Amino acid sequence: MMQPMPVSPRAGTRRLALVALLLGLGTVVTYVGLLQALIPLRPVWYLSAIGLAVLLAGIALSRRRHWLTVTAFAVTLLLLGAASLFNFVATRVPMTPSALVVGRPAPDFTLPDSSGRPVRLADYRGQKAVVLVFYRGYW
Amino acid sequence: MLALSPDSNERSQQLANRLHVNYRFLADPDLAVTRRLGLVHAGGGPGGKDVPRPATILIDRAGVVRWTAFGTNVQSRPDPNEVLRAIRAL
Numbered sequence: 001m002m003q004p005m006p007v008s009p010r011a012g013t014r015r016l017a018l019v020a021l022l023l024g025l026g027t028v029v030t031y032v033g034l035l036q037a038l039i040p041l042r043p044v045w046y047l048s049a050i051g052l053a054v055l056l057a058g059i060a061l062s063r064r065r066h067w068l069t070v071t072a073f074a075v076t077l078l079l080l081g082a083a084s085l086f087n088f089v090a091t092r093v094p095m096t097p098s099a100l101v102v103g104r105p106a107p108d109f110t111l112p113d114s115s116g117r118p119v120r121l122a123d124y125r126g127q128k129a130v131v132l133v134f135y136r137g138y139w
Numbered sequence: 140m141l142a143l144s145p146d147s148n149e150r151s152q153q154l155a156n157r158l159h160v161n162y163r164f165l166a167d168p169d170l171a172v173t174r175r176l177g178l179v180h181a182g183g184g185p186g187g188k189d190v191p192r193p194a195t196i197l198i199d200r201a202g203v204v205r206w207t208a209f210g211t212n213v214q215s216r217p218d219p220n221e222v223l224r225a226i227r228a229l
Binding site: 038040042043087091092093094095096097098099100101102103104105106107109111112113114115116119121122124125126127128129130131132133134135136137 | 140141142143144145146148149150151152154155157158163164165166167172173175176177178179180181183184190191192193194195196197198199200201202203204205206207209210211212213214216222226229
């Protein structure tokens with residue numbers, strides 16, 4: 001009968017550190033890749049994935065101090081710090097009072113659409129409900 | 140559905156083609172309307188440029204605002220199902 005290949009605790013720990021490192025770096029690569037496809041990865045997902053990477057690297061490090069486990073822990077921790085700074089500081093938007101208030105009429109405006117034709121918000125009145133989406137643009 | 144950004148018409152057309160969407164993209168290059176509605180994220184763009192802050196607003200047939208979602212983070216967008224629920228509730 002085939003015996004499963006014995007995995008030494010050392011190799012297992014190194015593998016765990018490697019998985020943690022790949023998970024952390026892979027999350028960053030995935031984030032950037034998906035952003036190119038205009039699919040932003042939600043903060044809860046990338047923060048959880050990198051958090052898990054830190055946890056795995058921490059377990060590996062607690063089992064054995066080795067350059068790989070130390071590197072994995074340091075790198076994933078750094079990634080978590082950078083991701084947190086990005087999410088909680090860099091991308092925060094200050095709240096300013098808006099003229100669009102629930103229960104009040106929307107102020108009218110006219111802007112050109114992508115074919116250059118002027119679109120007036122008031123023209124929809126009595127015709128259709130409007131979902132107005134403001135986004136930063138892709139410059 | 141009207142999508143509003145400072146992008147040029149060409150850029151918005153490219154985006155519409157890429158995403159295969161048929162809603163109308165409105166260009167507010169100098170943010171005049173965005174500013175008047177209080178939806179500017181001052182210095183939030185590249186090189187400290189002003190940009191709109193993410194916002195989704197539902198306006199009923201009478202022209203009255205019925206539902207709003209103002210992003211507190213440039214990454215935050217309302218869940219599409221939430222928007223649909225607000226539309227169905229009109």
